[in-house]
Structure formats: C-alpha cells, structure tokens
Amino acid sequence: MSDYPITIFHNPACGTSRNTLAMIEAAGYAPTVVEYLKVGWTRPQLQDLFAAMGVTAREAMREKGTPAAELGLLDPNVGNDRILEAMVLRPVLVNRPIVATPKGTRLCRPSEAVLDLLDQQPAAFTKEDGEVVGLSPVR
Numbered sequence: 001m002s003d004y005p006i007t008i009f010h011n012p013a014c015g016t017s018r019n020t021l022a023m024i025e026a027a028g029y030a031p032t033v034v035e036y037l038k039v040g041w042t043r044p045q046l047q048d049l050f051a052a053m054g055v056t057a058r059e060a061m062r063e064k065g066t067p068a069a070e071l072g073l074l075d076p077n078v079g080n081d082r083i084l085e086a087m088v089l090r091p092v093l094v095n096r097p098i099v100a101t102p103k104g105t106r107l108c109r110p111s112e113a114v115l116d117l118l119d120q121q122p123a124a125f126t127k128e129d130g131e132v133v134g135l136s137p138v139r
Contacts, residue, residue, distance in 0.1 A: 004119060006031035009049075009098040017097040019111035019127045024099070026122035031099075036091050043088050049098055052105035057083040060107065062095040 006024055008031050011017045024031050050060055057080040061068060067090060068074055073083055087093045099108050101117040108114040112133045115121050126132050 004029060005102065006117075007034060007100045008032070009034045009036045009094075009096060011035070011037055011096045014096055015128055016109055016111050020097045020099065020108045020114045023111060023114055023122060023125050023133075024118065026125050027118050027120050029118070029120075036094065036096070040091050041088050041094065043084055046084055046087055046094070049100070049105060052100065053098070053107065055107075056080050057087065060095055060098075061087070061093055066090070066092050068093055 006029050008017075008021055008024065010021055010033050012035065021031070021033065046057070046060075050057060053060070058078075061073065061083055063069065063074065068086075071086055071090075072078060073086055073093070083093075095107055095109065097108050097111075099106060099114050099117055103117045103119070106113060106117065108117075111127065115133075124132060
C-alpha cells in the first residue's frame with residue numbers, strides 16, 4: 001500500500017519509536033521516516049503538527065531525558081511561544097514518535113496507538129520487550 005502516505009517523526013534510540021515504525025512496516029507500509037533529531041524542526045512544521053494533533057506545545061513537550069526542567073520550561077507560566085522556540089533549538093524537547101496518515105496525526109505513546117491510524121494492520125506484532133499487540137486471529 002505504498003500510495004497510503006505515512007510519515008513518522010522518529011528517534012531510532014527510542015524503543016517506543018522503534019516499535020511504532022516496526023508495526024507500520026509489519027502492516028505492509030513503507031513510511032517516510034524523518035529522524036527529527038538530525039534534521040530538526042521548523043516552527044511552522046511544529047505548529048501544523050500540533051494543530052493536526054489538537055495539542056499545545058506544552059502537551060507535546062517531552063520532559064524525561066531532556067533539558068526541559070533546566071530551561072525552566074516546566075513552569076506553568078511559560079507560554080507556548082517560548083516552548084516552541086525551545087523545541088526548534090532543541091529538537092529532543094518534542095515527544096515521540098509522531099505519526100501522520102490520512103486518518104490523522106498523533107503522538108503514538110504507547111506504540112500501539114499507531115494502529116488506529118492505519119487502514120491495514122499486522123495480524124499480530126511482538127514488541128521489543130516481548131509484549132504481543134495487534135489483531136489476534138483467535139477470538
């Protein structure tokens with residue numbers, strides 16, 4: 001189904017992101033993979049993604065393993081403009097993975113959240129940690 005456009009904003013060092021990408025591929029898709037830590041973000045790109053997801057920059061911000069706290073971004077008085085600017089300068093501040101398909105755009109945490117965005121799904125899928133997800137042929 002190569003005509004079904006899927007883009008995943010991916011961090012290969014993240015297990016959730018790797019599982020999400022693997023689920024997409026197991027369903028038969030060849031997504032466009034954007035390694036956002038390498039290519040970075042633009043402000044308009046982030047604004048468009050967040051609008052499509054129906055979230056604010058604060059809601060899309062990753063706190064764990066990022067400089068969010070030391071930059072003062074966790075203060076509730078910090079506005080979305082400042083958070084967006086920080087995300088452009090430090091791409092790691094954006095939570096991942098974000099997947100965009102014709103069915104919608106969302107943060108796929110947990111990774112099986114991607115299944116709602118796909119027209120076809122894998123019959124079953126085993127995550128890196130051994131957890132089995134997906135559609136079970138036995139009901």
